[in-house]
Amino acid sequence: MPSLTVSERxxxxxxxxxxxxxxxxxxxxxxxxxxxxxxxxxxxxxSLEVRTVxxxxxxxxxxxxxxxxxxxxxxxxxxxxxxxxxxxxxxxRHFIGFGRHAFPDCFxxxxxxxxxxGLRIFAGELSGHDQVAATxxxxxxxxxxxxxxxxxxxxxxxxxxxxxxxxxDGVAMLxxxxxxxxxxxxxxxxxxxxxxxxxxxxGRKYEVGTxxxxxxxxxxxxxxxxxxxxxxxxGIVRQV
Numbered sequence: 001m002p003s004l005t006v007s008e009r010x011x012x013x014x015x016x017x018x019x020x021x022x023x024x025x026x027x028x029x030x031x032x033x034x035x036x037x038x039x040x041x042x043x044x045x046x047s048l049e050v051r052t053v054x055x056x057x058x059x060x061x062x063x064x065x066x067x068x069x070x071x072x073x074x075x076x077x078x079x080x081x082x083x084x085x086x087x088x089x090x091x092x093r094h095f096i097g098f099g100r101h102a103f104p105d106c107f108x109x110x111x112x113x114x115x116x117x118g119l120r121i122f123a124g125e126l127s128g129h130d131q132v133a134a135t136x137x138x139x140x141x142x143x144x145x146x147x148x149x150x151x152x153x154x155x156x157x158x159x160x161x162x163x164x165x166x167x168x169d170g171v172a173m174l175x176x177x178x179x180x181x182x183x184x185x186x187x188x189x190x191x192x193x194x195x196x197x198x199x200x201x202x203g204r205k206y207e208v209g210t211x212x213x214x215x216x217x218x219x220x221x222x223x224x225x226x227x228x229x230x231x232x233x234x235g236i237v238r239q240v
Contacts, residue, residue: 002029002050004060006042009117010107010156012175017042018107019175020159020223024152026070027180032056034070035179042067075181077222080197082213083126083133088193091133094124100170109160116141119153123161123196125168132164136192136212148185155180157194158210158223165196166206166227173206173227180223191215204229 004025012018023036029050034057042048042060049061058070083091097104097111104112108119116139123132136157144150158180163173186192192212199207206229211222 003047004029004050005047006044008044011044012106012108013041013103014105015041015044017044018156018159019178020180020225021107021152021156022068023159023178024155024180026050026058026060026068027155028151029058030056030070030072032072033075033179033181034058035073035177036068036070037177038068038175040065040067073179075179075224077181077209077211077224079209079211079219079222080129080131080195082193082195082211082217083129084217085135085191085193085215087126088133088195089135091124091126092122092135095122095134096124096164096168096170097122102170102172106160108156109164115139119157121157121160121194123164123194126195131195131197132161133193133195134161136194138186138188138190138192140188143188144185148187151182151185154182154185154212154221155223157192157212158221159225161194161196162208162210162223162225163196163227165198165208165210167229171229173229175225176205176228177226178223179225180221182221184220186212186214186220192220193217199224204231 006017060068123134
């Protein structure tokens with residue numbers, strides 16, 4: 001039976017996997033695009049069983065408990081025009097996590113992570129747009145061995161900017177669903193632009209889009225996600 005393990009390096013909240021990174025790992029077990037639904041926090045340093053189910057779906061199981069499901073999906077997402085690199089860099093200076101961050105050790109957006117350890121994607125408000133934006137330069141530790149970034153890290157880069165696009169007040173939310181499409185894996189040390197925008201809101205649910213572009217503004221990857229604000233009596237919260 002196939003399995004996957006999420007290293008401690010790739011955390012979101014303490015003790016839990018970053019959702020986008022995990023979704024990228026799980027998606028590689030399918031030959032089709034999938035929508036990943038995270039039902040429980042994904043533990044670190046545990047061998048998690050991947051099971052194939054009907055219609056090309058997957059379930060992730062640990063200790064006989066289902067943690068996540070992946071369902072085949074037709075990926076569609078209208079992507080806005082990106083800002084240029086310098087405007088994205090300026091937007092990142094307004095990242096709210098510099099002042100207050102619920103999970104500063106997050107692999108993707110954690111302010112405690114050094115270059116070569118975390119992705120350091122700090123998505124801040126893009127002036128004049130209902131978007132957030134950031135820059136990203138992937139380092140050698142993310143290499144697939146061919147000079148390009150591995151797909152799971154492309155997926156990870158598309159995660160946290162969606163949270164900051166959904167809400168700008170730092171309210172903790174759960175990543176409920178995530179689906180990504182990688183058009184091309186970028187090269188190591190290639191300057192990139194990442195954007196996030198809100199698609200819609202229904203009560204406590206926030207649907208968002210994210211996209212990753214190269215320095216020239218060519219689209220490289222995109223994702224849709226559903227973030228959920230937990231009820232006041234909710235339990236463990238996964239923000240990023």
